[in-house]
Amino acid sequence: MNPLDGRLAAIFDSVADGVTVLDRTGHIQFANDTAAQLLGRQRGSDVIGLAGAELMAEYELLESEGSTLDPNLMPTRRAFAGETDPEQTVRFRRRSGGDDHWSLVRARLLAGDEPADDLVVTAFQDITSLKRSEARLRLLAEASAILAEPVDYPQALQRVADLAVPGIADWCVVDVLEWTRGVTRAAIAHADPDALDLAREVWQRWPADASRPGAVHEMLARRRPTLFAEMTDEILQAAARDPEHLAALRQLGMRSVVVVPLESRGEMLGALTLVHSTSGRRFEAADVELAAELGRRIGAAIDVARLVWETQENARLRDEFIAVASHDMRTPLAAVRGYAQLAQRRLDRGEVDPEALGRWLRDIDGAVDRLTDLVSELLDATLVRAEGSVPLQVSRIPLGDIVRDAVERLQPLAAAHRFVVGVADPEPVGVWDSARLGRVLDNILGNAVKYSPEGGEVRIRVGQEDDTAIVAVTDTGIGIAPGDRELIFNPMFRGQNIGTVAGTGLGLAGSRRLVGLMGGSITVASRLGEGSTFTVRLPFAPPGAETTGY
Amino acid sequence: MQTAQPHNSATPSRREHARVLVVDDDDALREIYVDALGGSGYEVRGAADGAAALHLMESGWQPCVIFLDLRMPGMDGWELARRIRSEDRWRDIRIVVVAAHFRIDREAAEIGASAWLQKPFDLGRLEQHARRLCDC
Numbered sequence: 001m002n003p004l005d006g007r008l009a010a011i012f013d014s015v016a017d018g019v020t021v022l023d024r025t026g027h028i029q030f031a032n033d034t035a036a037q038l039l040g041r042q043r044g045s046d047v048i049g050l051a052g053a054e055l056m057a058e059y060e061l062l063e064s065e066g067s068t069l070d071p072n073l074m075p076t077r078r079a080f081a082g083e084t085d086p087e088q089t090v091r092f093r094r095r096s097g098g099d100d101h102w103s104l105v106r107a108r109l110l111a112g113d114e115p116a117d118d119l120v121v122t123a124f125q126d127i128t129s130l131k132r133s134e135a136r137l138r139l140l141a142e143a144s145a146i147l148a149e150p151v152d153y154p155q156a157l158q159r160v161a162d163l164a165v166p167g168i169a170d171w172c173v174v175d176v177l178e179w180t181r182g183v184t185r186a187a188i189a190h191a192d193p194d195a196l197d198l199a200r201e202v203w204q205r206w207p208a209d210a211s212r213p214g215a216v217h218e219m220l221a222r223r224r225p226t227l228f229a230e231m232t233d234e235i236l237q238a239a240a241r242d243p244e245h246l247a248a249l250r251q252l253g254m255r256s257v258v259v260v261p262l263e264s265r266g267e268m269l270g271a272l273t274l275v276h277s278t279s280g281r282r283f284e285a286a287d288v289e290l291a292a293e294l295g296r297r298i299g300a301a302i303d304v305a306r307l308v309w310e311t312q313e314n315a316r317l318r319d320e321f322i323a324v325a326s327h328d329m330r331t332p333l334a335a336v337r338g339y340a341q342l343a344q345r346r347l348d349r350g351e352v353d354p355e356a357l358g359r360w361l362r363d364i365d366g367a368v369d370r371l372t373d374l375v376s377e378l379l380d381a382t383l384v385r386a387e388g389s390v391p392l393q394v395s396r397i398p399l400g401d402i403v404r405d406a407v408e409r410l411q412p413l414a415a416a417h418r419f420v421v422g423v424a425d426p427e428p429v430g431v432w433d434s435a436r437l438g439r440v441l442d443n444i445l446g447n448a449v450k451y452s453p454e455g456g457e458v459r460i461r462v463g464q465e466d467d468t469a470i471v472a473v474t475d476t477g478i479g480i481a482p483g484d485r486e487l488i489f490n491p492m493f494r495g496q497n498i499g500t501v502a503g504t505g506l507g508l509a510g511s512r513r514l515v516g517l518m519g520g521s522i523t524v525a526s527r528l529g530e531g532s533t534f535t536v537r538l539p540f541a542p543p544g545a546e547t548t549g550y
Numbered sequence: 551m552q553t554a555q556p557h558n559s560a561t562p563s564r565r566e567h568a569r570v571l572v573v574d575d576d577d578a579l580r581e582i583y584v585d586a587l588g589g590s591g592y593e594v595r596g597a598a599d600g601a602a603a604l605h606l607m608e609s610g611w612q613p614c615v616i617f618l619d620l621r622m623p624g625m626d627g628w629e630l631a632r633r634i635r636s637e638d639r640w641r642d643i644r645i646v647v648v649a650a651h652f653r654i655d656r657e658a659a660e661i662g663a664s665a666w667l668q669k670p671f672d673l674g675r676l677e678q679h680a681r682r683l684c685d686c
Contacts, residue, residue: 327621330668330670333669334669335576337671338579339578342585363578
């Protein structure tokens with residue numbers, strides 16, 4: 001007796017591949033445990049004697065890439081038909097849902113004495129992880145190709161989202177955080193067109209918000225990829241903003257969720273969310289790695305798009321600024337030239353009128369003053385982001401004087417607004433660059449007028465807190481949304497003011513920088529629809545003033 | 551355009567009847583242009599904006615040429631040009647755009663101006679344009 005007899009089953013159970021033996025009636029004569037598990041059973045003995053076709057009926061048989069597989073191509077049938085050692089990659093999809101599995105299937109005929117005694121032994125090598133890796137690499141390669149194209153970003157993000165569905169996820173959402181202006185908000189893709197509408201509606205009505213509970217919030221707080229392998233109702237309840245939102249989230253049928261950052265150069269630019277729902281699939285560690293890599297590539301692409309946009313925007317602002325500045329400079333230049341030529345003509349004709357000549361020379365002097373101011377403004381505005389200091393021209397001056405001068409400059413241009421100046425007693429007096437501080441106030445007061453209704457009141461309080469002088473400008477305007485309160489100091493926002501506020505184009509970015517040079521700060525408090533208060537805080541002398549002898 | 555000529559070589563008798571209007575919100579420039587053209591024998595008036603210019607013309611004082619700034623508070627140069635072009639009685643009035651901004655050539659063409667001068671310019675150019683547009 002062969003010592004292996006009776007132990008063959010145990011030997012087959014120890015191999016990694018599934019092994020079955022079928023007879024010509026299609027019944028399973030033998031199956032190891034692995035084969036039984038591939039068929040959704042536990043032990044080989046559970047399936048012995050069953051009809052192979054019946055067990056297979058629980059599965060959709062697909063080609064590797066997902067198209068339907070002709071059953072006659074299954075190696076077992078081909079071996080019975082006389083083909084030598086046929087093999088085929090088969091993708092198994094359980095009809096009741098769950099992840100697809102790939103097997104490399106090989107079969108061999110074991111001929112019997114009679115054809116009826118023929119057996120076919122079939123081996124199933126599980127290549128699912130290999131196939132998934134392939135799919136992941138392919139997705140990354142395709143996504144990189146799309147993101148590298150110089151297309152507009154809404155389109156690129158949408159194409160990447162489409163790419164992830166349905167291979168990697170049932171649906172995919174790209175959220176770009178709001179502070180990355182110039183880049184599209186986001187993209188969404190869903191394997192099921194009907195569910196897409198619902199998902200889009202929820203996503204638009206309750207957009208991802210870094211400041212509110214939810215998967216995106218959690219990921220942003222941790223700054224790391226976050227896996228919700230099993231989505232539970234508790235998680236939904238915690239994420240829901242209101243009962244209606246909760247109902248919508250439940251309706252979405254999320255089963256498993258991965259959220260990863262869109263990150264570039266250490267900055268969080270948004271979130272990529274992958275969801276499994278109807279397919280019943282679950283995300284695992286390898287999916288998180290894939291999503292994280294995809295997130296990094298999207299992040300880098302957004303970063304590039306943003307830099308390109310910023311560069312173009314800066315060029316546009318510069319051109320606009322130069323156009324405005326050259327216009328503003330040509331007018332006093334025309335006066336200088338005009339008076340000089342008038343005077344020359346009188347001299348040529350021997351008609352010297354000392355009274356007229358004196359007046360013209362004074363006007364020339366005044367025009368040169370305006371030109372000098374314009375050149376200073378031009379430098380202040382264009383050096384907004386340059387490093388290094390712009391030399392301050394300081395003198396001891398009451399803060400109220402600088403404020404009153406600014407109000408006087410603006411009042412004729414804002415006849416419908418009322419300015420109320422309140423100066424503390426004693427009035428703060430310090431060593432300041434009055435021309436630059438004046439321009440800062442021109443800007444803040446100009447904004448107060450521009451963003452408040454006609455007839456509005458602009459209140460200016462001049463005072464002192466400890467070692468700091470304060471100018472607070474309060475308007476009754478439209479206010480500033482919470483998310484914009486820091487953004488308005490961003491040089492990118494400068495463009496809105498150029499050419500409209502007293503011709504300086506300095507903007508809040510320049511104002512903050514100038515005040516910063518004087519050792520001070522500008523802050524803003526605001527209520528939407530009620531108004532804003534800009535507060536300038538200044539030390540009584542600029543930094544280093546003692547050592548430089550002011 | 552004619553070549554530059556000494557201003558005393560033109561015909562004073564024609565010029566005494568030639569009316570020239572300077573529209574500019576900048577007081578200094580208006581004074582300079584009025585003075586320069588007046589010194590060459592034209593009957594010159596100044597207006598600080600489109601409305602003042604229109605008022606003057608409505609009262610019967612019709613110029614042959616208007617030196618017109620475009621950007622002005624109140625009624626600007628574009629609006630004044632549009633009003634002039636919409637009135638048949640003013641169809642012979644020539645306009646020379648006098649302005650400081652970019653793309654003045656395109657803007658002058660758009661309002662149907664005969665010429666343009668970008669500030670700052672030689673005062674002799676004012677007279678050249680006045681002579682060419684009024685004495686022909």
